[in-house]
Amino acid sequence: MFGLLKKFKDGLKKTSAGALGALTGLFSKKMDPADLDSIEETLYSADFGFETVRDVMEAIKKEYARNRELRGSDAAVIGARVLAGILEGSEGELKASADGESPSVICLVGVNGSGKTTTSAKLAAAFSADGQKTVLGACDTFRAAANEQIRQWAERLGVELVSSAQGADSAAVAFDAYAAAKARGAKWLVLDTAGRLHNKENLMRELSKIAKVLSKCDPSAPHNSVIVLDGSLGSNSIEQAKAFDKVFPLTGMIVTKLDGTGKGGALAGVYRSLKLPILYVGLGEKPEDLRKFNSKAYAAAVFGLEESQI
Ligand SMILES: Nc1nc2c(ncn2[C@@H]2O[C@H](COP(=O)(O)OP(=O)(O)OP(=O)(O)O)[C@@H](O)[C@H]2O)c(=O)[nH]1
Numbered sequence: 001m002f003g004l005l006k007k008f009k010d011g012l013k014k015t016s017a018g019a020l021g022a023l024t025g026l027f028s029k030k031m032d033p034a035d036l037d038s039i040e041e042t043l044y045s046a047d048f049g050f051e052t053v054r055d056v057m058e059a060i061k062k063e064y065a066r067n068r069e070l071r072g073s074d075a076a077v078i079g080a081r082v083l084a085g086i087l088e089g090s091e092g093e094l095k096a097s098a099d100g101e102s103p104s105v106i107c108l109v110g111v112n113g114s115g116k117t118t119t120s121a122k123l124a125a126a127f128s129a130d131g132q133k134t135v136l137g138a139c140d141t142f143r144a145a146a147n148e149q150i151r152q153w154a155e156r157l158g159v160e161l162v163s164s165a166q167g168a169d170s171a172a173v174a175f176d177a178y179a180a181a182k183a184r185g186a187k188w189l190v191l192d193t194a195g196r197l198h199n200k201e202n203l204m205r206e207l208s209k210i211a212k213v214l215s216k217c218d219p220s221a222p223h224n225s226v227i228v229l230d231g232s233l234g235s236n237s238i239e240q241a242k243a244f245d246k247v248f249p250l251t252g253m254i255v256t257k258l259d260g261t262g263k264g265g266a267l268a269g270v271y272r273s274l275k276l277p278i279l280y281v282g283l284g285e286k287p288e289d290l291r292k293f294n295s296k297a298y299a300a301a302v303f304g305l306e307e308s309q310i
């Protein structure tokens with residue numbers, strides 16, 4: 001558990017550096033009014049968004065008005081608690097198929113380069129490590145190098161892959177992959193899809209077709225329609241997620257690249273506006289760099305604290 005938290009904290013170093021980490025000098029001293037502005041500014045620059053910054057600042061200012069002896073570390077605790085409160089209940093779980101026996105389908109969607117293929121591999125790695133049989137479906141038939149990328153992952157992880165030629169119908173791959181997963185008695189079917197811009201209607205329609213084909217295989221499929229968001233893109237993610245949700249109703253999100261960004265605050269805004277459960281976060285490029293989201297650990301890490309301190 002400690003290891004997990006440490007990884008989470010390390011992964012979020014840039015966000016916390018962008019947030020209060022940049023103000024570490026503040027931690028050990030009494031606050032002065034200018035510090036309030038610095039905290040506000042750094043929260044904005046980490047892309048926490050207006051509402052969240054407002055809520056955090058209101059709480060800190062209220063306490064500061066009452067207690068001029070307030071220390072930076074106390075302000076951090078207040079901020080982390082407010083953030084944890086905003087994100088309370090945001091952790092989501094993957095859903096299983098209705099009968100619990102047929103494969104449970106996870107379909108990963110998102111804009112180009114958000115981390116879908118890597119996340120498919122990470123999920124397959126985690127399930128396999130738990131002894132849960134998994135089949136990967138290469139529904140990105142659009143990009144030339146896509147098949148090779150996921151094939152390499154499948155080989156490395158020893159996971160069965162169903163794929164087709166470039167240019168093939170992605171819904172047909174989804175259908176074949178489901179059939180294979182069912183025949184093998186797999187618990188999970190993870191479908192990687194092509195990156196697409198959320199405002200390209202024809203590409204978005206392809207997702208509806210995948211969902212339709214899957215629902216013919218199992219009326220409760222896809223059980224998990226998950227948007228993979230690049231955590232470094234900040235608040236742009238909100239519009240993206242909304243557009244995907246309209247065409248392909250989402251059940252959750254995975255936020256990647258939180259290890260390499262100072263913009264790790266955007267997930268709070270996405271959660272606030274869509275109330276989409278946050279299933280996992282990506283904290284690196286390796287298969288093991290996928291973590292279940294823990295709102296309290298995240299809130300603490302952002303403010304440079306341990307979970308037990310808030
Ligand atoms: N640092 C870091 N890099 C990541 C993470 N997840 C993915 N990446 C990297 O981001 C890049 C894009 O990842 P892909 O998995 O290929 O993204 P994709 O969404 O499948 O891309 P398209 O199929 O082109 O839309 C790769 O270089 C990955 O290694 C993460 O959590 N942290």
Ligand SMILES: [Mg+2]
Nearest residue numbers: 116117140146
């Ligand atoms: Mg991909």
